[in-house]
Amino acid sequence: MNEAKKKGFLRRHWIDILTVTVLAVLLCLLAYAIYERFQFAKKWDLFLEYFVENRGYNRLLTGLQNTAIIAVAGLLIGFVIGTLIAVIKVIPPYRKPTRYAQKFCTFYVAIFRGTPIVVQLLVGYYILFPIMGLTLPPVTACVVMFGLNSGAYISEIMRGGINSVDAGQLEAARAVGLPFSASMRKIVVPQAFKNILPTMGNEFIALVKETAVVGYVGAVDITKCFQDLGSNSYEYMIPYLVMALIYIVIVATIAFFVKWMERRLSRSDRRA
Amino acid sequence: MTDVHKGDIVIETKKLTKSYGSLVVLDSIDEVILEGEKVAIIGPSGSGKSTFLRCLNCMEDPTSGAVYFDGVNIADTRVDINRQREHIGMVFQSFNLFANKTVLENIMLAPVYLQTRRLRETRRKNLLRRIGNLFRRRKKPLLPVTDTRQTIEERARKKAEELLCRIGLQEKRDSYPSTLSGGQKQRIAIIRALAMNPRVMLFDEPTSALDPEMVGEVLDLIKQLAQEGMTMVIVTHEMGFAREVADRILFMYGGKIAEQGSPAELFEHPKNPRTQQFLRSVL
Ligand SMILES: Nc1ncnc2c1ncn2[C@@H]1O[C@H](COP(=O)(O)OP(=O)(O)O)[C@@H](O)[C@H]1O
Numbered sequence: 001m002n003e004a005k006k007k008g009f010l011r012r013h014w015i016d017i018l019t020v021t022v023l024a025v026l027l028c029l030l031a032y033a034i035y036e037r038f039q040f041a042k043k044w045d046l047f048l049e050y051f052v053e054n055r056g057y058n059r060l061l062t063g064l065q066n067t068a069i070i071a072v073a074g075l076l077i078g079f080v081i082g083t084l085i086a087v088i089k090v091i092p093p094y095r096k097p098t099r100y101a102q103k104f105c106t107f108y109v110a111i112f113r114g115t116p117i118v119v120q121l122l123v124g125y126y127i128l129f130p131i132m133g134l135t136l137p138p139v140t141a142c143v144v145m146f147g148l149n150s151g152a153y154i155s156e157i158m159r160g161g162i163n164s165v166d167a168g169q170l171e172a173a174r175a176v177g178l179p180f181s182a183s184m185r186k187i188v189v190p191q192a193f194k195n196i197l198p199t200m201g202n203e204f205i206a207l208v209k210e211t212a213v214v215g216y217v218g219a220v221d222i223t224k225c226f227q228d229l230g231s232n233s234y235e236y237m238i239p240y241l242v243m244a245l246i247y248i249v250i251v252a253t254i255a256f257f258v259k260w261m262e263r264r265l266s267r268s269d270r271r272a
Numbered sequence: 273m274t275d276v277h278k279g280d281i282v283i284e285t286k287k288l289t290k291s292y293g294s295l296v297v298l299d300s301i302d303e304v305i306l307e308g309e310k311v312a313i314i315g316p317s318g319s320g321k322s323t324f325l326r327c328l329n330c331m332e333d334p335t336s337g338a339v340y341f342d343g344v345n346i347a348d349t350r351v352d353i354n355r356q357r358e359h360i361g362m363v364f365q366s367f368n369l370f371a372n373k374t375v376l377e378n379i380m381l382a383p384v385y386l387q388t389r390r391l392r393e394t395r396r397k398n399l400l401r402r403i404g405n406l407f408r409r410r411k412k413p414l415l416p417v418t419d420t421r422q423t424i425e426e427r428a429r430k431k432a433e434e435l436l437c438r439i440g441l442q443e444k445r446d447s448y449p450s451t452l453s454g455g456q457k458q459r460i461a462i463i464r465a466l467a468m469n470p471r472v473m474l475f476d477e478p479t480s481a482l483d484p485e486m487v488g489e490v491l492d493l494i495k496q497l498a499q500e501g502m503t504m505v506i507v508t509h510e511m512g513f514a515r516e517v518a519d520r521i522l523f524m525y526g527g528k529i530a531e532q533g534s535p536a537e538l539f540e541h542p543k544n545p546r547t548q549q550f551l552r553s554v555l
């Protein structure tokens with residue numbers, strides 16, 4: 001009885017426990033650094049000098065903003081692309097254009113899921129966009145590439161969502177005379193969207209974390225900002241610790257909202 | 273737009289065949305549904321009743337053969353099937369109300385969508401004509417546009433509310449389907465089809481998924497429609513109901529219409545041994 005309760009507690013709060021543990025470990029590391037090097041005060045002063053007096057926080061604000069822009073815009077673009085791909089993939093393949101479109105979608109998904117996002121960023125920024133005659137600012141290029149990338153992942157999520165909607169819904173829509181496209185838009189996709197909302201939340205978290213590589217093409221995000229701060233001051237420990245903390249706070253916040261949303265959704269389902 | 277049939281034929285199938293791989297589910301069926309007729313389809317499970325019904329509005333594409341609705345072969349892939357399905361109401365065994373729409377939205381969705389689309393098309397044509405008229409000496413007249421998005425919606429809402437009133441569910445107009453009983457769902461599914469003013473209604477075992485105490489209310493509504501002269505094709509296991517409502521009974525067996533006739537003939541004096549056997553097992 002008590003044992004079962006303990007298990008339930010673990011299962012319910014494992015993410016909190018994990019977070020607390022990670023924080024504790026980080027704190028220990030911090031303490032260790034103070035103890036070991038004894039130069040902590042000096043390092044902290046150096047950090048403050050670069051971060052506060054030299055207005056490093058301005059750059060951090062830009063970094064936060066860019067991370068947010070890339071992740072949110074990437075998610076939205078990815079959602080549109082992913083939904084489109086998922087819908088194309090469930091069209092009954094009677095006509096030739098449909099089959100070609102479906103082949104293309106499969107190819108697209110394979111490409112974007114089969115290569116690291118850093119590689120996609122580099123190829124896009126240094127090869128594809130220049131070839132097309134586009135000179136995009138780094139952040140815009142990142143938005144595009146992350147949009148294209150998450151489109152591939154979201155298409156798979158969305159396809160699962162569409163498959164989880166009762167086939168009778170599409171049938172009924174077609175039976176009253178709605179075309180396939182309108183049936184999808186008005187009936188199936190909205191229901192699929194509700195089913196995949198929690199998964200989309202997790203996809204968003206993944207996206208936020210993945211944006212840490214945008215420095216490769218010169219976009220200033222949270223990571224890049226602290227990297228530069230470190231190399232300017234020749235002191236990396238504190239900037240990187242602060243950076244890690246910032247990511248944890250952001251991700252934990254989003255995760256909290258995702259859980260909250262999930263609970264609300266399941267409650268409305270139960271009432272139904 | 274090949275054959276045009278004169279007279280009262282609403283739906284006609286010619287050599288209608290459907291197979292899944294090597295399994296022949298419908299075997300070259302020739303059948304005619306006349307205006308105002310109530311046709312009941314009975315037969316053992318797996319005999320192809322649902323498939324036949326679903327071929328009548330091309331929810332399943334026939335493997336070969338033709339289905340004429342109002343003289344148009346709707347099995348022809350060049351025909352805009354959505355234009356035709358508007359006039360063929362369909363009611364499913366599992367109701368299939370749109371789960372993400374309220375009751376009222378369920379009923380209004382298709383009429384509003386289709387009329388709005390027609391309005392948009394007319395406006396587009398008028399725009400083209402207006403542009404063309406700039407260069408024409410003899411001006412082409414514009415197509416009349418009397419509707420707006422608002423009037424279309426208003427009309428659909430009025431009609432939907434009337435229909436809801438008719439089945440006594442007006443207080444459910446803003447509820448979601450998941451909060452309704454099976455009988456309520458099915459009656460709403462029926463008026464959702466009615467809201468399109470269909471020429472013919474297809475029912476696929478409309479009461480099979482219902483708790484016994486709700487079968488009556490749904491059958492009563494269908495009977496009312498029958499009395500009002502609606503043309504209908506009903507796949508059913510309710511023999512009493514079929515006998516009472518139908519003008520003609522089709523008995524299907526093995527993908528064919530094995531026997532047909534008036535209820536009196538078919539129920540009292542079945543000729544085909546399969547029919548006799550089936551009736552013995554269900555009556
Ligand atoms: N999508 C399908 N794929 C393969 N076989 C099918 C499919 N739909 C129906 N069938 C087969 O067709 C036959 C007739 O089915 P159906 O028309 O539903 O019969 P009924 O409604 O008379 O019970 C059955 O043997 C069934 O297994």
Ligand SMILES: [Mg+2]
Pocket residue numbers: 321322323477
């Ligand atoms: Mg059936």
